[in-house]
Amino acid sequence: MNIIEKPFIICITGKMGAGKDTIAEQLAHDLGIPLCGVSNVLREMATERGLGQMRDDLRKLSNEQGTVGELANIFLDRLSPRGMLVGIRIPELYQLLQTKAKVVLLRVEAPDEVRMQRIIKRNKPGDPQNLP
DSSP states (O other), rough: OOSSSSSSEEEEEEEEEHHHHHHHHHHHHHHTTEEEEEHHHHHHHHTTTOOOOHHHHHHHHHHHHHHHHHHHHHHHHHHSSSEEEEOOOOHHHHHHHHHEEEEEEEEEEOOHHHHHHHHHHHOOTOOOOSSO
């Protein structure tokens, strides 16, 4: 009998530029598990629906009725029986995943000056030029 009956998902959260992707990529590689990003899946969904790709567009999409359930199903499908989810910032998504999987939440933090340096260096469209 399999000891892990539910999928096991490591969720990584933190502020923009904190280093979530860097840590998640290394951990996923070291553990030999798949990695999935919330914003990447939201971008896929936005493309399918003909919506914009900017941060505000993705935020609006994540707040639409039914999106959280759709995201949970996508992540459970892609990350079962175990995997890593990076960039989780939607409390309802985290709560829903907890009902369907064993979930561990890791928070990544970095000083504001380091975060701003990372944000400037990566130069993603829609990133702020300064921190609020």
